[in-house]
Amino acid sequence: MEDYKFLFKVVLVGNAGVGKTCLVRRFTQGLFPPGQGATIGVDFMIKTVEVEGEKIKLQIWDTAGQERFRSITQSYYRSAHALILVYDISCQPTFDCLPDWLREIQEYANSKVLKILVGNKTDRDDREIPTQIGEEFAKQHDMYFLETSAKEAENVERLFYEIAAELIEQARSKEPISQHSRSTADSIGLSSLGSKANYLSQSGCCSSLSSHST
Ligand SMILES: Nc1nc2c(ncn2[C@@H]2O[C@H](COP(=O)(O)OP(=O)(O)OP(=O)(O)O)[C@@H](O)[C@H]2O)c(=O)[nH]1
Numbered sequence: 001m002e003d004y005k006f007l008f009k010v011v012l013v014g015n016a017g018v019g020k021t022c023l024v025r026r027f028t029q030g031l032f033p034p035g036q037g038a039t040i041g042v043d044f045m046i047k048t049v050e051v052e053g054e055k056i057k058l059q060i061w062d063t064a065g066q067e068r069f070r071s072i073t074q075s076y077y078r079s080a081h082a083l084i085l086v087y088d089i090s091c092q093p094t095f096d097c098l099p100d101w102l103r104e105i106q107e108y109a110n111s112k113v114l115k116i117l118v119g120n121k122t123d124r125d126d127r128e129i130p131t132q133i134g135e136e137f138a139k140q141h142d143m144y145f146l147e148t149s150a151k152e153a154e155n156v157e158r159l160f161y162e163i164a165a166e167l168i169e170q171a172r173s174k175e176p177i178s179q180h181s182r183s184t185a186d187s188i189g190l191s192s193l194g195s196k197a198n199y200l201s202q203s204g205c206c207s208s209l210s211s212h213s214t
């Protein structure tokens with residue numbers, strides 16, 4: 001038996017080119033991949049982390065943002081303990097598509113899934129979405145919020161470690177006191193990433209961007 005106490009599934013979604021794969025590779029491999037190509041379907045990575053003295057296995061599912069893979073990626077929502085919805089702070093269309101992603105999440109994910117909104121690429125100097133706008137959107141839509149740079153490793157560890165910590169807390173609150181075996185959480189509610197509101201919006205369809213920028 002592998003030596004870990006909790007196993008959590010974390011799924012990344014968001015438009016093509018926002019940096020989902022780079023975030024995952026930064027976290028799991030400690031690098032920023034040069035010339036990262038578009039993800040085809042879904043990629044899968046595992047990283048075991050230690051939080052509060054417990055070994056936690058994170059199964060990280062990195063989905064393709066391109067519209068043509070949408071039906072494949074939808075099938076990964078259901079079993080997620082946490083969903084990271086990523087946009088690019090230097091690309092307004094990736095922010096404008098967030099309501100469409102929320103609609104997908106509402107339709108396919110567990111209603112209690114931990115949702116984190118991530119504005120990536122903070123290293124860029126051509127920001128189009130102010131931090132406060134991202135924060136407000138997250139608040140309005142029952143999500144936690146963080147800005148990251150996969151390129152400069154800003155807030156990437158923090159993102160995954162805080163998700164792990166919150167999932168542990170949720171799992172423990174459900175665990176009978178006498179139970180010490182490995183377990184999983186099926187609902188969550190992060191304390192340190194942001195605050196929550198109670199609304200999921202609906203809007204028209206928005207196709208994902210096909211080009212990648214750096
Ligand atoms: N400046 C900057 N560029 C980034 C950052 N993260 C990713 N990129 C660049 O953005 C482009 C897309 O990154 P990916 O990680 O492939 O994006 P993705 O969201 O996985 O895209 P799909 O797999 O098509 O859904 C690449 O050219 C990366 O080098 C970042 O934090 N800063």
Ligand SMILES: [Mg+2]
Nearest residue numbers: 020021038039
């Ligand atoms: Mg990718």
